[in-house]
Every structure is written in C-alpha cells, then in structure tokens.
C-alpha cells in the first residue's frame with residue numbers, strides 16, 4: 001500500500017509568529033502536501049491545524065484560501081484526508097467535510113489500517129487531575145455557544161480571538177499540568193488493550209515509545225520540530241521534515 005502520512009499542531013495563524021517564519025511554514029507545508037500527493041494514499045491531520053478556527057454559515061476565513069485549494073487538490077488526486085479537531089480548532093463546521101471533501105472527527109477515531117489497529121486522537125484534556133478543562137471543553141462544544149458566537153461580526157470575532165490568543169499562549173513552554181503524563185498513561189492503556197499504534201499530537205513533544213506490542217507516537221509540531229509520521233503498511237516512523245531553517 002501507499003504510505004499514510006500524519007501531521008499535527010501546525011497552528012497556522014499563531015499571532016506570536018514572525019511574518020517571514022509564517023511564510024516559510026506555508027512554503028514547506030505546501031511542499032509536504034505535494035510529497036503526500038506524490039507518494040501517499042492518505043493524510044491524517046491530528047488536530048490544531050489552525051491556531052484558531054471559526055466558520056460561519058456562509059463565511060470562512062479568507063487567509064487560508066491557499067490551504068483550502070491545496071487540500072482540495074489533494075482530494076482530487078485521490079488522497080483521503082482525515083481531520084481530527086484539536087483544542088484550538090474544535091469549532092469545525094461543515095466546510096471541510098462538505099466543501100473540501102475531508103473526513104472530520106470531533107473526537108478522534110480508531111480504525112484498522114492494513115491489519116493494524118490505530119487509535120488517533122489529538123490528546124488534549126488528558127491531564128491526570130484536570131476536570132476543569134474537560135468541563136470547559138464540553139461547554140464550548142455545545143451548540144448554543146456556537147450560535148452565540150455566530151452573532152459576532154467575523155472582522156470583530158477574529159480580532160478578538162487574535163488578541164486573546166496572543167495573551168494566553170506560550171508555545172515554547174511545556175506547562176501542561178500533568179497532561180503529558182496523562183497522554184502517556186492513556187497510550188499505555190490502549191496498547192495494552194490491543195492497539196498497535198496510538199497516535200497523538202497536542203503537547204508539541206515528538207515521541208516514539210514502545211509499550212509491549214504497541215507503539216505510541218506523538219507527532220510533535222510544525223512550530224519547532226517539523227515532525228511528521230509515516231505508516232507504510234507495516235511500521236510507523238516519526239520523521240523530521242528537512243528544509244533550510
């Protein structure tokens with residue numbers, strides 16, 4: 001079979017990034033997508049593709065036109081694209097599934113690929129003693145919150161989101177309140193239950209860990225590590241995308 005590619009935590013539009021770096025990331029991401037078209041059969045995006053995503057009934061952000069076009073090109077070339085929502089881009093509506101042709105999952109998925117059992121989740125909300133976040137997640141994902149936000153004009157809404165994001169986020173720090181441990185914990189549990197591969201993102205720390213017969217892969221990110229996963233039908237590999245930095 002042709003390889004399946006995995007990528008996560010690209011955080012497009014993160015306001016703390018320099019314009020040049022963002023342009024470079026875009027160029028490299030497009031090259032990566034071309035590689036998938038050339039060599040692969042499937043791309044699995046494991047959350048936080050965008051630093052912030054919100055879509056209205058008739059409106060999507062125009063900054064990412066290049067990305068929509070590229071994803072559509074991939075789909076038209078026969079690439080199956082799965083998109084698992086992360087904690088930054090959980091407001092996914094119908095745009096990617098209906099207009100671009102992606103398979104969108106709000107909470108990840110499990111699937112057998114070429115006889116191997118995969119569990120693919122973003123990995124947020126797995127802190128060992130953090131029920132507050134889980135509660136917040138439940139509330140934010142409720143329909144009424146979405147419909148309230150819909151009444152904010154897009155120009156205002158996106159400016160607010162940017163300002164908020166700039167204040168509250170620090171990508172380089174690993175303040176995770178035991179979340180990384182929680183992720184490892186779950187990965188170990190799931191491999192014990194018989195999963196061959198447990199794939200996550202979220203904490204931006206690339207990891208390739210064997211638990212018994214199973215393997216936990218954390219895909220890292222495309223902010224500092226530029227890592228991605230590849231499944232050739234038998235084995236998983238965690239690789240670094242090479243380019244001049």
Ligand SMILES: [Mn+2]
Nearest residue numbers: 048086087202
């Ligand atoms: Mn995340």
